[in-house]
Amino acid sequence: MADPHPERASRSHAEREDKRSLFQKLVEFINPGPDSTDELIETLAEAEDNEVINAESRIMLEGVLRLADMTAGDAMVAAPRMDLLDIDAPYEELLREVITTAHSRFPVFQGERENVIGILLAKDLLKLQRAPDLNIRTLLRPVVFVPESKGLNDLLRTFRINRNHLAIVVDEFGRTAGLITIEDVLEQIVGEIEDEFDIDADEGDIFALADNTWRVAGDTPLERVNESFNVQLGTPTDSDLDVDFDTIGGLIAHEMGHVPKRGERLQLGGLDFYVLHTKGGAVRWFKVSPAGAFE
Incomplete structure (x- = not known):
C-alpha cells in the first residue's frame, strides 16, 4: 500500500542521511574545511x-x-650513484658486484653506462652458474623509462599495475638521470624502510662474513673498531688529527674529505674500507678487509 504521507517519509530519510548536529553544521559554516x-x-x-x-x-x-x-626526480638515486652491471663483464665480476652491493635488481648496460639495455634480477644470475653457456641477455627483464617530471602518485600506480619495482629516470634530453624503485616511493609515505642492512645497534655493529671480511656499521665507535681489529685509528699514534672522532664513519669521511659514496674505497691503518651501503647522507655499512686483499 502506498505511503499516505510521502513528504514525511522523504524528510525522515534525509534526516537519517545527515546525522550531523546543528552545532556541527554551524562550526562547518563558520570554519570551512581546509582548501x-x-x-x-x-x-x-x-x-x-x-x-x-x-x-x-x-x-x-x-x-x-x-x-x-613530488616527482620521480625528487626521490631518485642520481646516475653517478647507480649500481649497474656491464653485460660484457665476466660472470665472477658480476657475482662479486651483486654480493657486494646486495641489491635484488640491477640495471644492465652495454658499452656506456648511459646505454641501459635491461634489468637483471640477482636471483636470475644463479642460472648462469648452473648453465655457464646461457646467454645473459635471455635473463634480462624489460626496462621501464620514466621522465623526471613523472608524479610519484602516477609512478606508484605504474609500479603496481605492471608489477615493476625499478624504473630508469631520464631527463628532458633522454639521458639517464637516475633510477627509482618502489621502495623509494613508499619511503616518502612511511619513512625509511628497514632492510637486511638495517640492524639495530644493540644487535651488534661488526659482523664477520664468510669470505674472511667484516661488515662494520658506520656509527660503530672507533674504540670498538680499534679493539676488534687491533689497530689505533684516530689516535695520536695513527695520525696528526686535530679533531676527535667518535665513529668510524666520521673518521673515514674526514680522511676522504667528503661524504663517502657507495662503492668508494679507502685504506687506513692497514685496513681496506669499502663503502657498502649509504643512507641519508651517511655511511650505514662498510665492508672491511686487510689492505690489499682484493688487489
Missing part, C-alpha cells in the same frame, strides 16, 4: 594534538599528501 595541502597538514597536526590520530598516522597521512607534489 590547500598546507591547511590540511595543519588540520592533521591539530588532530594529533587532540588525540584523534597518533603521531605515526599523522606522518603517514602527511606523506601521502606531499607525495602528490
